[in-house]
Amino acid sequence: EVVLTQSPGTLSLSAGERATLSCRANQSVSSSFLAWYQQKPGQTPRLLIYGASSRATGIPDRFSGTGSGTDFTLTITRLEPEDFAVYYCQHLTRSWTFGQGTKVEIK
Amino acid sequence: QVQLQESGPGLVKPSETLSLTCTVSGYSLSSGYYWGWIRQPPGKGLEWIANIHHSGTINYNPSLKSRVTISVDTSKNQFSLKLSSVTAADTAVYYCVRRYCSAVTCYIDNWGQGTLVTVSS
Numbered sequence: 001e002v003v004l005t006q007s008p009g010t011l012s013l014s015a016g017e018r019a020t021l022s023c024r025a026n027q028s029v030s031s032s033f034l035a036w037y038q039q040k041p042g043q044t045p046r047l048l049i050y051g052a053s054s055r056a057t058g059i060p061d062r063f064s065g066t067g068s069g070t071d072f073t074l075t076i077t078r079l080e081p082e083d084f085a086v087y088y089c090q091h092l093t094r095s096w097t098f099g100q101g102t103k104v105e106i107k
Numbered sequence: 108q109v110q111l112q113e114s115g116p117g118l119v120k121p122s123e124t125l126s127l128t129c130t131v132s133g134y135s136l137s138s139g140y141y142w143g144w145i146r147q148p149p150g151k152g153l154e155w156i157a158n159i160h161h162s163g164t165i166n167y168n169p170s171l172k173s174r175v176t177i178s179v180d181t182s183k184n185q186f187s188l189k190l191s192s193v194t195a196a197d198t199a200v201y202y203c204v205r206r207y208c209s210a211v212t213c214y215i216d217n218w219g220q221g222t223l224v225t226v227s228s
Contacts (some may be wrong), residue, residue, distance in 0.1 A: 001169060025179065027151060035214040037153075044154065050214035090155055091208055092213045094166045096155040098142060 002029055002091050006099035012013045012107040019076040021102045023089035028069045036065055036074045039101075040085045048087075049074060079104070109133040109190075111219035119197075119226050125190040129203030129219060130183075136161045137181045139192045141206040144177065144188045146199040147221075158206065159186055193226045200224075 004025040010072035013019055015100040023034070026051045037045035037055035047056040052072055076083055082107050115127035129142070137143065143158030157167045157177040169174050171190070179186040189196060200221040207216040 032212045037215075039153075044218040045215075047216060051212040054212070056214075072117055086152075090153075090215070092215070094158075095168070096145070096158060096206065096215075098145075098153045098155060101152045 002027060002095065002097045003091075003098055004068075004089055004091060004099035006087075006089060006102045008102060009100070010103045011106060012105050013079055013107045015079050015081055017079050019074075019079055019083070019104055021076075021087055022075040023067070023072040023074070023099050025070045025072075025091065029091050030093075031068045034065075034067070034072055035090045035092065037088045037090065038083075038085045039088065045071070045088065076104075109205060109217045111205065111217055113203050113219045113222040115222060115224070117223060117225060119193055119224060120228050121194055121226055125188070125189045125193050125197060125226070127201055127203075127222065127224070128185050129187070130185050132184070135181075135207075136179060136184050136186065137166060140208065141185050142179070143173075143204050143206060144206055145188075145202045145215075147202070148199040151199075155193055156188065156201075156204075174212055192207070195226050198224065198226045 005024045007022045034052040036049040039045040053065045086101045086103045091097045110132045112130045119125045141158045144156040158179045174191045176189040202221045203219040204215045205217040
């Protein structure tokens with residue numbers, strides 16, 4: 001069973017700063033099935049990245065995903081006010097495992 | 108445009124069975140893809156519950172498998188969730204979703220709005 005561990009749990013940053021979020025799997029997984037979502041309070045999750053590195057439609061290029069094997073990263077190069085939210089990684093094959101989330105909060 | 112809509116009781120008593128239905132519009136379940144349920148307890152993270160293909164292939168979260176049943180009714184273009192022996196820990200927003208797959212990747216591309224189910228006497 002794939003287990004995804006996200007770190008840090010909370011990231012306190014200011015607008016304009018760079019955010020680096022980690023997602024680590026307990027076993028090697030295919031990057032084809034690794035996705036990232038953003039969720040704001042009271043909203044459904046929004047797809048940001050699929051296939052570990054492909055941006056979903058309409059996602060600004062300040063969001064980027066990298067990684068392979070067991071280590072994946074979501075980077076937001078310059079935080080905008082609307083980027084403060086919770087971010088989840090997910091691996092989807094037969095099971096659809098989520099990481100526990102990283103909250104990006106305003107410092 | 109694919110739309111998913113959850114329906115079911117918002118309040119369930121402890122030890123009873125939670126039942127939810129997801130009605131899909133804009134896409135026929137018989138055409139493919141996996142459909143599933145995800146939940147989110149208040150203030151907590153996302154938890155996958157189960158998924159199903161119209162062909163009948165089903166996958167369950169091992170931690171919930173003993174209490175969960177997922178089914179599909181292609182004639183109504185709906186799929187359903189039953190979770191038995193509920194406790195307060197099952198209080199959550201329940202989302203129905205579609206997993207889209209291309210030749211090279213998969214991701215969840217459609218979510219229902221979510222429905223809050225509270226377990227309380």
